[in-house]
Amino acid sequence: MAKKVTYTEDNIRSLDWKEHIRLRPGMYIGKLGNGTAPDDGIYVLFKEVIDNSIDEYMMGAGKKIEIKLTEDGMMTLRDYGRGIPLGKVVDCVSKINTGGKYDSNAFQKAVGLNGVGTKAVNALSNYFKVCSYREGKMKTAIFGQGILQEDNKLVKTDETNGTYIEFRPDSSIFKNYKYNRQYIEDRIWDYAYLNAGLRLTFNSKSFVSKNGLLDLLTKRVDLEKIRYPIIHLKGDDIELAMTHGNHYGEQYSSFVNGQNITQGGTHLNAFRAALVKTIRDFYGKNYDASDIRSAVVAAISVRVQEPIFESQTKTKLGSINIGPEGPSINVFVTDFIKEKLDNYLHKNPEVASALQKRIVQSERERKEIAGIKKLANTRAKKANLxxxxxxxxxxxxxxxxxxxxxxxxxxxxxxxxxxxxxxxxxxxxxxxxxxxxxxxxxxxxxxxxxxxxxxxxxxxxxxxxxxxxxxxxxxxxxx
Structure with missing residues (x-):
């Protein structure tokens, strides 16, 4: 029997913003980890800071982001966007639910955490510095574990407009952590692919993409093993790169507002269904959906206004519509694929032929193993007992x-x-x-x-x- 305990008003606690983040960091950044996995907390801190810089670029402000990592774990980021409004610098990094992402005119189709991201970084860092440069003036503030240490007055500066963030994760929370620079570079490459023309530097190494998702897929596939040249399609607020290989299964990279959405969501579901419908209509054959998608390798990116994600760390898109006044994501993606992919296949008959051969091969292989699969599974079930x-x-x-x-x-x-x-x-x-x-x-x-x-x-x-x-x-x- 459970031990009887008292439960009174004295058991109720009210935490301020930084205490809550530090007590329950998983609610804000997912798991903590120590840096050995690409989704560990220290990389989420980096992501939350750079996401704000990416949002500036998406709004047409600044074409360069500089990132540095020192041997002692200090991370710095400098963008050349509009800079945080000088009178709100401290609030924007320390007052929960405060930020420009609530104003759809200031930020459209943003990816930031709407007033949470940089606060989490601040609270979970033993050192956090923010500088904003706007129109010849600079505002600087320094924090430790979310506690304001220095609130400097406005001073004149020759610096170009933008924002500078410097932070070191708190080792009392991220125990024995160590950055894996390859994980950081992989994430930076994603930002480059999703924002063609943006130049990012990491410890002086440059990252830039001219062809967006085409460059991403070109890097990730073995070009000698794909069945046809990568198809690259672009439209307003949507981009797609796809091909078929010789592997089994489906391989997707999905992105929303420049964010890698590892678990897909409504936009990826719409693409998978639209691909099947478009292929069936183009060839006039009712191919099995699994045969059409077998061995597909694709990357899809969409821009959504006021996106809804199914978790705080934004790993799955849950939005139904492309925007408050826009069509559903399903209709938006389906119409794009139906028009653009159909046109591409009509204009490139050699690609259409290679794609159909891959589908027919998948169909043949599926039927070949159907009988033996049933026998093997029966045998396996008996053995598994x-x-x-x-x-x-x-x-x-x-x-x-x-x-x-x-x-x-x-x-x-x-x-x-x-x-x-x-x-x-x-x-x-x-x-x-x-x-x-x-x-x-x-x-x-x-x-x-x-x-x-x-x-x-x-x-x-x-x-x-x-x-x-x-x-x-x-x-x-x-x-």
Whole structure:
């Protein structure tokens, strides 16, 4: 029986803005981490600051952003936008729900957190400095853990208009953190691709894109393995780059207002449906949707006014409409794809032919493995009742249990190797799968091989990845 505790007015607490952010940082920046993963908190702090600079560029103010990272973890960003209004510099970085993003005339189709982002950076940094330069005047303020340390008076300056931010994450919150510069560069490249013509520098290294998403996809795919040249389509508030490869599954990069939306949302759902409809109409054939989208590689970017996201860290778009007075996102994306992609395929018959061959190939492969897949799955289900190959753990990655992120599967060669690991493992989070010997090299072979090979099929079911990685049972796979 639970211990009886009192619950009175004395148990109720009211926190100021910085206390709440520091006590519950996950509500504002997601997980904390230590810098080993690209979505760890220190990179979110960087993102929240640079997002404001990107919004300035999108409003036509400033064509350059300078970023620096020192060895001791100090991050600095300088943009050449309009600068924070001098009388509101302190409020804009320390008063929650204060900012220009609430005025749709000052910021249209912005990505910033609408009055939260820089406050979170301020509260979670042991040193935070902001300078605003406007029309020959400068305002500077310095904070520590969200507490105002210096509020300097206006002074004259020769600096070009813009904003300068300097911060160092608080090591008492981000314990043993260390920046991975490659993660930062990858994020900066995304900003460059999504804002063609914008020049960003990181410790003097330059990042600039002339062709937007075409450059992004060109960098991410093996040009020798794609089935046709990358299709690049642009319209008002929407851009698309796409091709098909030789892999299995679908690969998407989706963006909203210059923000990488890792979990997609309404705009990506609209594109996936519009692609199927457009292809069917163009060829006059009722191809299966999975065959049309199999092996697709695409990047889509849209600009949405007053976007609604399904989480504070903006990983999935939930907006229904493109803007308060605009059409639905579904109609907006569908009309664009229907017109632009259809026109492109009519004007480029060699691409249309290559695309159709890829669809027909996917259809043939799907039908080829249908029979053997049924047999293999029946065999796997029987084996899974008592799978001698798998010594499972209690927790799994595709659950909401505490410790799910710590789950891992060790794949060993032979029972002797698995035996020693099995004895030493943590049964809560560590599983072991024993192969009979060196497995067949199935690289570049069809998926049919996986179903025909009993061990591969059992491993596939142990990992739970037959239909994709969304339900992967282990966070780490160790060979």
């Amino acid at each position: 008592h799978n001698k190959k798998l010594r499972d753990c209690r927790l799994h990655y595709n659950t909401n249990n505490d410790g799910a992120n710590e789950t891992m599967l060790f794949i060993t060669e032979g029972d002797s190797a698995s035996g020693s690991i099995t004895k030493a493992r943590d049964v809560q989070t560590q599983a072991v799968f024993s192969l009979r010997g060196k497995p067949l090299n199935c690289y570049n072979l069809s998926k049919k091989i996986v179903y025909e090979n009993e061990e591969f099929n059992l491993l596939q079911h142990a990992l739970n990845i037959e239909d994709g990685l969304d339900d992967l049972r282990y966070n780490k796979v160790i060979v």
